[in-house]
Amino acid sequence: MMDVGRHPNIKLMAYSEIQDVSGYVGNFQVTVRKKARYVVAEECTACGQCVAVCPVLHPDEFQIGLATRRAIYMPFPQAVPSAYLIDMNLCLGDNPIACGKCRQACDKKCIDFDMQDEIVQLNVGAVIVATGMDVYDPAPLDEYGYARFDNVITSMEFERLISAGGPTEGHLVRPSDLRRPKRIGFVQCVGSRTAHSSHNPGGSRGNPYCSNICCMNTVKDSLLLKDHHPDTDITVFYMDIRAFGKGFEDLFMRSRAEGVKYIRGLPGDVTCDPNTGDLTAYVENTTTGRLEAHAFDLLVLSVGVIPRLETELVRQLFTLSRTGDGFLMEAHPKLRPVDAPTKGVYIAGCAESPKDVKDSVTQASAAAARAEILLNSPVIRVEAITAVVNPDACKQCGRCAVVCPYSAIIWEKGAVAQVIRAACAGCGTCAAECTFEAITMRHFTDQQVYAQIDAILEEDPLERILCFACNWCSYAGADTAGTSRFQYPPNARLIRTMCSGRVKPDFVWYALQKGAPVVLVSGCHFADCHYISANRSTVRRVDALWEGLEKQGVRPERLQLDWCSAAEGQKWAKIMRELEVLRLAVTPDEAEFTRQSLTGKRVPTASQVWRLKEPRLATMHCMRCGKEWASVFDPAADQERMCPECRNNGVRVLLDGRQ
Amino acid sequence: MEQPRIGVFVCDCGTNIAGSVDTEAVRAYAETLPDVVAAVRNRYTCADPGQQEIKRVIAAERLNRVVVASCSPRLHEPTFRNCVQEAGLNKYLFEMANIREHCSWVHVQDSEGGTRKAKDIVRAAVARARWLYPQDEEQLPVTDAALVIGGGVAGIQAALDLADAGHQVYLVEKEPSIGGIMAQLDKTYPTMDCSI
Numbered sequence: 001m002m003d004v005g006r007h008p009n010i011k012l013m014a015y016s017e018i019q020d021v022s023g024y025v026g027n028f029q030v031t032v033r034k035k036a037r038y039v040v041a042e043e044c045t046a047c048g049q050c051v052a053v054c055p056v057l058h059p060d061e062f063q064i065g066l067a068t069r070r071a072i073y074m075p076f077p078q079a080v081p082s083a084y085l086i087d088m089n090l091c092l093g094d095n096p097i098a099c100g101k102c103r104q105a106c107d108k109k110c111i112d113f114d115m116q117d118e119i120v121q122l123n124v125g126a127v128i129v130a131t132g133m134d135v136y137d138p139a140p141l142d143e144y145g146y147a148r149f150d151n152v153i154t155s156m157e158f159e160r161l162i163s164a165g166g167p168t169e170g171h172l173v174r175p176s177d178l179r180r181p182k183r184i185g186f187v188q189c190v191g192s193r194t195a196h197s198s199h200n201p202g203g204s205r206g207n208p209y210c211s212n213i214c215c216m217n218t219v220k221d222s223l224l225l226k227d228h229h230p231d232t233d234i235t236v237f238y239m240d241i242r243a244f245g246k247g248f249e250d251l252f253m254r255s256r257a258e259g260v261k262y263i264r265g266l267p268g269d270v271t272c273d274p275n276t277g278d279l280t281a282y283v284e285n286t287t288t289g290r291l292e293a294h295a296f297d298l299l300v301l302s303v304g305v306i307p308r309l310e311t312e313l314v315r316q317l318f319t320l321s322r323t324g325d326g327f328l329m330e331a332h333p334k335l336r337p338v339d340a341p342t343k344g345v346y347i348a349g350c351a352e353s354p355k356d357v358k359d360s361v362t363q364a365s366a367a368a369a370r371a372e373i374l375l376n377s378p379v380i381r382v383e384a385i386t387a388v389v390n391p392d393a394c395k396q397c398g399r400c401a402v403v404c405p406y407s408a409i410i411w412e413k414g415a416v417a418q419v420i421r422a423a424c425a426g427c428g429t430c431a432a433e434c435t436f437e438a439i440t441m442r443h444f445t446d447q448q449v450y451a452q453i454d455a456i457l458e459e460d461p462l463e464r465i466l467c468f469a470c471n472w473c474s475y476a477g478a479d480t481a482g483t484s485r486f487q488y489p490p491n492a493r494l495i496r497t498m499c500s501g502r503v504k505p506d507f508v509w510y511a512l513q514k515g516a517p518v519v520l521v522s523g524c525h526f527a528d529c530h531y532i533s534a535n536r537s538t539v540r541r542v543d544a545l546w547e548g549l550e551k552q553g554v555r556p557e558r559l560q561l562d563w564c565s566a567a568e569g570q571k572w573a574k575i576m577r578e579l580e581v582l583r584l585a586v587t588p589d590e591a592e593f594t595r596q597s598l599t600g601k602r603v604p605t606a607s608q609v610w611r612l613k614e615p616r617l618a619t620m621h622c623m624r625c626g627k628e629w630a631s632v633f634d635p636a637a638d639q640e641r642m643c644p645e646c647r648n649n650g651v652r653v654l655l656d657g658r659q
Numbered sequence: 660m661e662q663p664r665i666g667v668f669v670c671d672c673g674t675n676i677a678g679s680v681d682t683e684a685v686r687a688y689a690e691t692l693p694d695v696v697a698a699v700r701n702r703y704t705c706a707d708p709g710q711q712e713i714k715r716v717i718a719a720e721r722l723n724r725v726v727v728a729s730c731s732p733r734l735h736e737p738t739f740r741n742c743v744q745e746a747g748l749n750k751y752l753f754e755m756a757n758i759r760e761h762c763s764w765v766h767v768q769d770s771e772g773g774t775r776k777a778k779d780i781v782r783a784a785v786a787r788a789r790w791l792y793p794q795d796e797e798q799l800p801v802t803d804a805a806l807v808i809g810g811g812v813a814g815i816q817a818a819l820d821l822a823d824a825g826h827q828v829y830l831v832e833k834e835p836s837i838g839g840i841m842a843q844l845d846k847t848y849p850t851m852d853c854s855i
Contacts, residue, residue: 001838001855004815004830009822014832018808026801032831062843078855079836122829125802128821130814132839156843163845165855170845220848247849310833314808349813350840357812357847357854364813368820375803375826384751384794422799443751448790455786456779464779471733479731482760490772493779494761496732573765 005080013120014041014081021317024422025344026380030122036115037085039072043110044083046074050102050111056090060167063160066175067167072102072111077165086111126344126371127318129328130364131311133350136191136211136304140204144187144301149272150176151279152299154190155217162224172228174298176277181232181297184225185281186218187267188238192304209325211304212354215242218302219255226258234260235294237267237283245358263287263294270299305354318345319407321532327353332530338367341532342406343423346370385426385443385498391416393438400430400439403501405532427531428502432541435605444497446504453511456493461515462591465492465579468507470500470535473524473565480569481576488576491583492520499523501534505541508559509603512549513595517586518558518579525563525649526640535563536638540610546623546652548604552597555590557582557623561650563640571647578624578646609653610635618655624648663694663789666722667781668713669758670704670729676763681774685728685758688778692785696720704729705738713739714746723748724788728756728781749793756784806831811839 004010013034020031039050054070061069062076071090074083092099094113103111135156138146146152151174153161164170174181192214194206218236225232241262243252256262267281279296307326315322320340321329328351331339338346346367349360374380387409389400394416401411408423409430417438419430431439437446456464469475475496481488497503500523511519521542523535539561546556560579564571609618615634622628622643629644633653641651667689671677682700689698697720701709704727716722725743729735732755740750758777766773803826807818810832818830830837841847844854 001815001842004810004818004837007819007822007828009826010818010828010830012810012830012832012837014810014837015835016831017833018831026799028802028806030806032829037835064843075834075836076838076842078838078842080838081836085835122804122806123802124804124806124829126805128805128807128814128817130807130809130811130817132809132811132813135840159843159845166845216848220846220851223851224846245849251849346817348817349809349811351809351813357841358849360811360813360841361816364816365820367813368817368824371805371817371821372824372826374801375805375821377801379798379800381796381798384796386797421797442794443791445790448787451786451790452783455783458782475731476733479733479757479760482731482762482764485764485767487767488765490762490766490769490776493776493783494757495783 001078001080005082012081015085018314018317019119024420026125026374026422028124028127028344030124030127032120032122034118034120036117037083038088038111038113038115039084039086040110040112041081041083043108045108046082046084047107049105049107050084053101053105055099055101056092058087058090063167064157066157066160126346126374128346128348128364128367128371129311129314129318129320129340129351130348130367131314131351132308133305133354134308136206136306138190138301138303141190141206143269144190144267144299145270145272146301149270149279150174151181151272151277151297152270152301154301154303155214155221156303158221158300162221162228172225174277179297180229182229183233183296183298184235185279185294185296185299186221186234186236186302187299188214188218188236188302189266190214190301190303191306193239207304207306207325209354210242213356214302214304216245216248216251216356218300219243219248219251221300222255222260223251223258226255226260235296236260236262237265237281238262239264239266245356263292305350308351311351318342320345327351333527338363338370343425344374382421383426385441386421386424387419387426387428387430388440388442389417389419390438390440393436395436395438399433399435403429403433403534403537405429405534425531427499427534428497429499429531429534429537432502432504433537441502444502449495449497449507450510452495453507453514456495457511457514457516462517462583462586462588463491464516465518465520465583466511466516467492467494467520467522468500468503469494469496470523470530471496471498472530473528473563474500474522474572476566477564477568477572480566481572482569484569486569486573488573489580491580492576499529499531499534500538501531503538503541505545505603505605508545509598512554512558513598515591515595517583517591518560520560520562520575520579522562522564522575525565526638528565540607541605542650543607543609543653544604547607551604552601554594554597556652558586560623563649578648608655609633612655616655618653621652621654622646622648623650623652661723663724664720664722665695665724665726665785665788666697666699666713666716666720667692667695667726667728667785668704668709668716669698669700669781670709670727671700671702672729672759673703676729676759678763679767679770679773680758680763680777681770684774685777685781689728689781689785692782694724694789695785697722705735710742713742717743717746717748724752724754724791726754726756726781726784726788728758728777728784730759731757731761751794752791754784754788754791756780803827804829809839810834810837812841814839
């Protein structure tokens with residue numbers, strides 16, 4: 001911390017917030033609001049004369065309300081910058097009648113009640129988002145009695161109570177009578193590993209994920225306690241102890257060897273004797289199968305990690321993505337774990353997922369190294385696969401800007417769409433969305449794709465299955481099938497696009513007209529999409545095509561959709577075998593009928609499924625094996641569809657009563 | 660657009676491709692495709708002699724498009740792009756036909772079907788190559804400064820690493836002090852030492 005404060009290359013802007021961001025990789029312009037401290041930080045010597053005279057008391061946030069601070073304060077003694085600030089929501093003001101005592105007491109005269117917030121403009125090439133985490137508030141879990149009993153505390157409160165810098169200078173006492181607790185219980189997974197359900201609306205009772213740090217934090221706490229007072233009786237209630245990291249199992253074993261009891265089972269109820277403040281936890285010990293009651297002086301709730309609210313603001317400013325749990329999403333979960341999907345932005349620490357100090361440091365160093373690759377190059381080259389708008393053809397509808405996952409297209413009503421080339425990643429979903437052919441994807445033009453379709457279907461089209469495969473996953477999955485030597489029928493012909501989102505509905509329509517018996521559109525699984533969410537557009541377009549084909553009397557099953565990851569060579573071979581069966585069922589007469597039916601018809605772009613505003617009961621229909629099942633379809637849920645029978649991802653949503 | 664003059668280079672890849680695909684038949688077929696002015700078969704196209712051959716034919720036949728029928732572009736597209744660039748062609752005028760991962764390796768027992776598929780793959784690649792255009796990669800300047808948002812342990816470490824490497828760093832923290840959650844912890848595992 002101190003090193004940051006005195007490093008010549010670091011400009012520390014504490015008590016400051018990001019207000020606005022513009023620009024793109026290598027050239028971001030960031031607006032920062034530096035909030036007024038009312039103390040000139042550079043002048044303040046942290047002598048503390050001001051604090052001594054301040055009459056206002058307030059719960060101390062750093063000590064989680066277990067101590068008090070003044071209106072003029074320093075967050076904690078080792079704070080960086082080492083300077084006081086005035087909390088203007090509490091301060092009585094500079095009026096001599098009201099107060100103004102601190103200003104009089106300050107020898108350095110560095111208190112300035114007229115200080116204003118400062119707006120600072122920064123130009124930077126790279127951004128590292130390290131906005132951190134928050135901790136779960138266990139109040140809704142009433143069975144633990146956190147809101148009712150003084151002697152039930154969170155693991156964060158425990159940290160302050162056992163810390164030498166804490167309110168009790170490290171002498172652990174319990175809140176009700178300030179006596180040393182001799183029987184201490186820990187409850188694990190508080191707010192973690194709890195499925196969202198009707199019993200857990202909005203996740204108030206906890207989140208589904210494992211918070212990663214709480215098991216080891218409790219193991220550590222138990223060792224600290226044994227170190228301070230070996231006679232302390234410690235019991236830990238857990239679901240599973242996850243001691244997976246380097247040296248973790250050793251610590252866990254040490255804790256057990258020191259006599260800490262680990263009981264598998266979480267308390268279902270906690271009661272408190274109002275006279276003594278002593279607690280009793282009732283728990284089903286799932287190892288012995290018995291209901292047990294345990295008496296404690298202090299119960300510590302090992303609270304989980306939750307995403308921080310501020311991360312959401314930063315996420316929106318930089319158009320980053322988040323995973324279902326609310327943490328930031330990486331560009332790729334395995335291969336680019338510290339890159340954000342937005343170029344030039346990197347992620348470190350708990351903003352990405354719950355993690356401990358070591359993992360945060362590791363990830364931070366990785367993010368710094370990734371950022372340095374960018375900062376060390378005088379210029380960056382952008383692969384020439386970006387979108388180009390033809391202003392003469394653009395009808396200014398703005399659809400392209402809506403579907404762009406990178407906000408790389410600027411559009412205002414009545415204006416021609418403009419592509420920010422540096423922000424464009426080249427997925428091509430804008431070009432597929434444009435019905436006016438006003439967008440050209442450099443190096444993946446419509447002309448090139450049509451030429452490939454023509455070439456593939458030139459001779460005996462009924463013999464050939466036309467497959468669109470995205471560069472990153474399904475094309476790579478087909479490569480994996482090759483390197484693994486998985487054999488499959490030789491009738492598929494691939495067209496590579498950067499993303500399945502590039503597949504314009506017209507391509508599919510044209511191929512079927514040209515006699516293709518079966519067309520496959522394939523891409524990455526939802527979680528793997530290399531263009532954030534561009535393959536969601538693929539689903540929307542395929543849904544529309546299925547409806548449109550059916551309307552023209554063409555079997556919609558002849559258009560297949562599937563997701564295949566780069567590792568799923570086995571799945572690719574399976575898809576190929578299944579498609580061959582579909583191909584063999586298409587007769588020359590059917591192909592001729594298709595040609596006649598589709599010629600001159602408008603290519604459908606909108607599906608009734610996506611007009612739904614609310615979740616609705618629907619029949620899900622597997623377009624591969626034909627299995628049907630009932631399910632609630634929620635257009636906002638962003639969930640990958642999958643057939644429970646054959647695991648195909650090409651599943652059609654049939655709204656009940658559509659006939 | 661100038662008239663395309665396409666060269667097709669069919670790779671045996673030792674026996675990896677030639678073992679199940681009749682590469683000579685594919686080469687002969689490629690010669691018959693529109694705008695193809697040269698079709699050459701190589702034992703290992705990615706090796707130095709193979710690349711030299713591409714460069715030689717580009718010069719001798721004044722090729723302005725190159726198709727290599729070999730492995731996955733995910734493997735060797737950068738190799739061949741460099742190769743054509745060294746011969747003076749824009750690297751976007753290169754196209755790859757994947758007749759190994761997508762063909763010879765997955766139709767090992769079906770030489771006839773595999774060879775027919777390989778011809779199709781080459782035909783589609785040549786068709787695409789006819790519509791390739793030279794592209795300029797845009798170059799953008801980079802501001803040598805970084806913004807780190809958040810002064811917890813991750814932000815501190817990232818800022819220090821970047822600063823130690825000589826870059827200007829702006830570390831923005833919402834709270835009055837850096838330190839984040841870590842500063843509130845007493846000791847941290849696995850070392851059991853002080854957090855601050």
